[in-house]
Amino acid sequence: MVYVTGDTHGDVSDPRWDWFDEHLTSDDILIITGDFGFDWNDDIRKKWQNFKHDYIVLFCDGNHENYDVLNSLDTIKKFDDIVGVFGNNTYRLFTGHMYIIEGKKYFVFGGASSIDKDWRVEYEEKNNSPRTLWWPEEVPSEDTLLLAKNTLAKHNYKFDYFITHTCNPQLKGPVLKTYKMDFYDPTESMINHLEYLIRENNGDFKYNFFGHFHKNVHFLKYHCLYGDIVNLDDSKIIKGFDDFSFETWETYPLEESERSEIVSV
Ligand SMILES: [Fe+2]
Numbered sequence: 001m002v003y004v005t006g007d008t009h010g011d012v013s014d015p016r017w018d019w020f021d022e023h024l025t026s027d028d029i030l031i032i033t034g035d036f037g038f039d040w041n042d043d044i045r046k047k048w049q050n051f052k053h054d055y056i057v058l059f060c061d062g063n064h065e066n067y068d069v070l071n072s073l074d075t076i077k078k079f080d081d082i083v084g085v086f087g088n089n090t091y092r093l094f095t096g097h098m099y100i101i102e103g104k105k106y107f108v109f110g111g112a113s114s115i116d117k118d119w120r121v122e123y124e125e126k127n128n129s130p131r132t133l134w135w136p137e138e139v140p141s142e143d144t145l146l147l148a149k150n151t152l153a154k155h156n157y158k159f160d161y162f163i164t165h166t167c168n169p170q171l172k173g174p175v176l177k178t179y180k181m182d183f184y185d186p187t188e189s190m191i192n193h194l195e196y197l198i199r200e201n202n203g204d205f206k207y208n209f210f211g212h213f214h215k216n217v218h219f220l221k222y223h224c225l226y227g228d229i230v231n232l233d234d235s236k237i238i239k240g241f242d243d244f245s246f247e248t249w250e251t252y253p254l255e256e257s258e259r260s261e262i263v264s265v
Pocket of ligand 1: 007064214
């Protein structure tokens, strides 16, 4: 089975990992919609490498990642495309690529612009240590956007799941009600453009899963995930992790949740 969740920020003590340990087996795959890590210093990396899990972990790029680490990963062919090998049964999904996982197509467009960039850069300057807290690669390049457009064309603009870190900017106001509403992020314009191309070319996708905003909002086919976990096999949302009260988790059918969110938005 395939599961999706939001940012994990390299924290192996997050109670979602306990839930995954209990419920996932070596047949299962977990996708994290970006911000899988943060700066991945040696200590955090070591903790991850020692963290035992039978299931496969896949992640797209976020804006809190160490791109020196990500860019240094070996690549292998997997899921009908290439992935970066992070180790410990864990792989990076590349932006602009299409993966086929258990017969479904996953189009990936990770990355986002950091609203906290200024203090991170300032810290680097003060400590005379460039590229320790912020990396310009967090925003996809024009070449990557071109690659994404070519990938979509190759697949006739049709796929099952859109995996991103941020989202279409139109969702930021009335739907997400985020404090990042007025913050301009070129990644969101790219996603908007890709969605425009999908519509114009009679393409479609079933759901867009993203993280970044650190909240859970389910609106039509758009799903902003933080603690929420989605089981793609039965389309159910597993809720209850945001207050880190592991015992209180519940499941909701994805479709019902969509309807209730539409009413409340
Ligand atoms: Fe995050």
